[in-house]
Ligand SMILES: [Fe+2]
């Protein structure tokens with residue numbers, strides 16, 4: 001059995017004291033104002049929540065952590081450094097990690113700041129099928145589990161836009177990945193930042209959603225046994241059944257005060273039982289099985 005913990009949008013909003021003021025002469029000025037006036041009260045405890053998650057993961061023998069982006073608020077280098085520091089107990093508590101950036105981690109420009117802090121965790125077990133640097137990452141765990149991680153975030157320098165898109169070269173790589181003999185018979189968990197659907201089952205808005213949600217869902221229809229796991233929408237939910245070609249699990253924002261948690265997948269041969277991880281009075285606990293992939 002492999003136990004996967006899926007969390008997202010941990011938004012470690014720290015490190016701003018080391019950010020030069022000239023950094024805020026763009027959309028980040030709006031983001032910083034939003035942070036100070038509204039968001040900070042929800043996320044100032046994020047490092048403590050991550051430390052509690054690390055304790056929980058150790059006690060519950062989590063094998064794999066999947067973190068689907070938005071580790072920071074404005075994607076500055078000091079924030080990414082603070083996020084790495086805050087995540088260190090969890091990264092040390094779990095033997096394997098699959099990680100990808102969210103739009104907040106590459107807020108206004110795509111440089112190597114994310115790779116500089118988290119590049120040691122970006123890897124693929126099928127490098128011959130990677131078409132976009134390391135992407136899509138394919139990770140094989142034991143005999144029964146594969147995680148395919150897609151980068152769907154992009155910089156959004158326009159003030160009112162926070163949308164994403166899976167690069168065509170990554171979409172084009174997916175059919176060969178899903179058909180690869182190394183993935184045959186495994187439960188396949190596809191991880192990305194953006195949500196193809198909101199909790200209502202409808203598409204997200206043009207300004208906030210995934211441009212090519214339909215194309216991604218269509219190609220993921222090849223997955224016979226598995227699910228798509230995402231972040232970006234700060235609400236934990238899952239959707240399954242027609243017309244969706246595979247179940248969708250949104251982890252919500254795993255450190256948001258009052259909404260801490262994520263999803264836990266217990267994967268055995270040909271089956272995954274899914275439980276919700278939630279937090280009450282600072283104590284994490286698992287629900288009964290909420291969904292079964294079989
Ligand atoms: Fe987020």
Ligand SMILES: [Fe+2]
Nearest residue numbers: 070102103232
């Ligand atoms: Fe996001």
